[in-house]
Amino acid sequence: QVQLQESGPGLVKPSETLSLTCTVSGGSISNYYWSWIRQSAGKGLEWFGRIHASGSTSYNPSLRSRVTMSVDTSKNQFSLKLSSVTAADTAVYYCAKAVGSGDYFDYWGQGTLVTVSS
Amino acid sequence: DIQMTQSPSTLSASVGDRVTITCRASQSISSWLAWYQQKPGKAPKVLIYKASSLESGVPSRFSGSGSGTEFTLTISSLQPDDFATYYCQQYNSYLLTFGGGTKVEIK
Numbered sequence: 001q002v003q004l005q006e007s008g009p010g011l012v013k014p015s016e017t018l019s020l021t022c023t024v025s026g027g028s029i030s031n032y033y034w035s036w037i038r039q040s041a042g043k044g045l046e047w048f049g050r051i052h053a054s055g056s057t058s059y060n061p062s063l064r065s066r067v068t069m070s071v072d073t074s075k076n077q078f079s080l081k082l083s084s085v086t087a088a089d090t091a092v093y094y095c096a097k098a099v100g101s102g103d104y105f106d107y108w109g110q111g112t113l114v115t116v117s118s
Numbered sequence: 119d120i121q122m123t124q125s126p127s128t129l130s131a132s133v134g135d136r137v138t139i140t141c142r143a144s145q146s147i148s149s150w151l152a153w154y155q156q157k158p159g160k161a162p163k164v165l166i167y168k169a170s171s172l173e174s175g176v177p178s179r180f181s182g183s184g185s186g187t188e189f190t191l192t193i194s195s196l197q198p199d200d201f202a203t204y205y206c207q208q209y210n211s212y213l214l215t216f217g218g219g220t221k222v223e224i225k
Contacts, residue, residue: 102212108162111160111161
């Protein structure tokens with residue numbers, strides 16, 4: 001049974017960079033696509049992008065200028081960096097395993113609340 | 119972007135009721151649609167993929183139908199565990215998008 005766990009600071013200051021890591025257990029990160037998704041009251045569920053274990057990425061155009069995803073297969077982890085955050089980036093952030101070439105999501109982390117505030 | 123619109127946004131129903139939730143896409147997505155259930159404080163859980171395929175382990179009272187731009191999720195006989203928020207998600211485009219959600223409440 002694949003399990004995902006997000007980790008990272010719960011509080012980030014405006015204009016700084018939000019950094020989160022997702023640790024995958026119960027299976028290998030290889031050969032799959034992985035995504036970050038956030039949920040806020042104002043915008044519902046928003047997909048950030050996908051990363052393959054090979055390192056290839058595809059980002060949501062609305063966030064592309066601020067998003068970087070990376071993968072560390074030796075640690076079975078993948079990461080998200082979101083730069084120049086504002087209060088609008090306050091949300092619950094989920095990591096998820098995608099089915100196929102990044103189609104829908106069969107495993108999710110429990111989610112981590114990130115608040116942007118000074 | 120492909121916009122996904124769900125209706126209703128809130129639905130009040132009783133245990134045993136047949137419940138139908140609609141999801142409309144702003145352009146054709148063939149059958150590339152998934153449905154999720156989310157309970158408070160938890161991550162979404164996939165119920166249906168490819169519009170009508172039941173995810174392993176999901177009760178058979180859940181079913182999905184539709185293609186093109188109009189889709190439905192049906193719960194044939196609502197159970198106490200089914201009170202939750204439901205989301206659709208399209209994966210026809212590389213840019214994945216979700217519907218705004220339908221909250222199923224106890225009547």
